[in-house]
Amino acid sequence: MSAAKVYFTPVRTAMKRSLVTRAGTLLERAGLADAVAEGDLVAVKLHFGEAGNTGFVHPVYLREVVRRIKAVGGRPFLTDANTLYRGERANAVDHIECALHNGFSYATVEAPIIIADGLDGREAVDVPIEGKHFDSVRIGAAAVHADAMVVVTHVKGHEAAGFGGALKNVGMGLGCRSAKQRMHADFRPEVEESACRSCGRCVTWCPVGAIALGPDRVAVVDYGVCYGCGECVAACPYGAIATQWKTTPDALQEKIAEHAAGALRGKRGKVLYLSFITNVSPDCDCWHFSDAAIVPDIGVLASDDIVAIDQAAYDLVSKAPGLSGTRGESLGTGEDKFAAVSGVDGTHVMRHAEALGLGTRAYELVTVQ
Template sequence: MSSEVYFSNLRSRGQKDNKNSKIKQLFDGAKFGDLIQEEDLTAIKLHFGERGNDAFLKPVLVNAVVEKTLNSNGKPFLTDTNTLYFGSRHNATQHLETAIKNGFAYAVTGAPVIIADGLRGDNWIPVEVGLKHFQQVKIAGDIISADSMLVLSHFKGHGMCGFGGAIKNLAMGCASAQGKVEQHQCAKPVISDNCTGCGTCINSCPLSVMSLSDGKAIIELEECVACNNCLAVCPESAVSLDFDALPEFMERMVEYAYGAVKNKKGKVGYLNFLMDITPDCDCEAFSDAPIVPDIGILASKDPVALDTASYDLVNQQVGLENSLLEHHHQKGGDKFRGVWEEVDGRLLLEYAEEVGMGSKEYHLINL
């Protein structure tokens, strides 16, 4: 059975159809107001952007969702969880500082910021899921405590799951630090023969689980939490992902996404923003050039249908020159495989449908 996905392009010739107005129309079209009961503490789940990144969802657009939530008599708060890697959002203090520097101040968005898993990522609640890889998942306490949730996702590429959209926003974005470790447990970095033993990766390892042996770097895999700091700093590109492990990694992500919304009883709405469609996650401390033109904004109560429609719309574009996109520039070509050739993000969509998160079949409704 197909799910409804509402779409608005980005053309605008006046105030009544600017981006904020379009967001409000999508909110109404998808009937998100029905998800919010009076006095609901409503989590608006988004990504505040890493320091140095500029492709994350703009705070002024988030304000439109806040206003609609307030008009629905909800009590909105903006939220995300701390990161596993040691960047500018590793604990709640740094995370709040980064959010404010990136523009997510109350005066701009109209809602307070709450880091959902606490000061050091240890505020979490177990959720029973009973799926292939996990019987139980560790979801941020304030995500569980929220009465309803709106999930705002910047749709873009991702090196480990092909693309990042609503499902990834739920999976990594709603997990505690330990939950992120569990998702990455099967997909730890590997070191190739290109290693020169320079020691750069060893100095970057926050847990000191890397060392030199016979002039090559080695990783104590039992202690590694897959923060992937070593991938980013290796000057020889000798540290890489274990691509064979990524299908299981995606399944683990889906099971965490399933757990993030299990207790919400359907009171979750999703918006995907197909703008600044970069090759990488907003967790990077930079933003590469977009791989396709800006497309529009989509809304649905079904995250699988929403991500599938977003994926399809990206692939209908002609790829942009002077971007990381190396293959499939033509209309219909898989743009995310064109960037991350060895990663098939469609596996994530298939497993999400299999576990009952939604349907890949959708009916696109233009507003």
């Protein structure tokens, strides 16, 4: 596979042009008019940020993305899937409220919000793939049914995956709640008897009938039938079937890549990526805070190749100097900042995604002022 083009605009402007405008220009250079046809329903995948977090991409940039999509005839909507953990975004009502509180109102962005996997995380589609871990993955229905997609990513570190780029934004971000459980652990549901309230919701939700209420009115799992989908974790409102996080960094990254493969299936030539290498925090934006950026703000990337844009972002952060007073302060130019901060090699997801045929790690960086 030949090198992919990755378009780059630095934070500093030599021509007194707004970074907002230049981010939109990057999308056009990456092929927006070819990816979006007249009347296309376009999913704009982003992370709305948790309450208290400030690392997410600012709504003013999303308004520019929306404006550019509309200019080529697309009908954009903002989307993300519900979270596995029980924070501010575990269901569509709380998720949309969190998004509005962080500035993503229609008045600001000029596009509606549609949570990809619906009210409670069950509006998902089983997408067949050929992966190492999965032969099908569950992806939020709104993203699957969209005609095209623009993926807006805030580049940052991640405590479990090492690196949060476009692959994680798409794979983890568009997997429904039960899919997130499957990514985080080889799942075997365990019921905490003292927390079970005999509501029967897990019984109703289980797609294979592996759960029943026992004589003592506590949920009981038949492990001979259970196939580890994680729906019961998403179902239980009392946390009696606990989320499991036991996995290895390599396995987590491979599962993220395989879910990205599912989310992108059937959309060849219909997806563009816009990645912001600004406020590069050491941790995920799912936290209720944002730690100090580990490197100076670098710029924005755009591409039609999800693997290449992640590799370019990773390389640019590695080449940057660590900032004094942050978790990157002792790291010089050329050092792998993400691995140093998290202890995890975050490039494994790119290698697995490349093996799955999602793109190439070889890229040509094209600077646009």
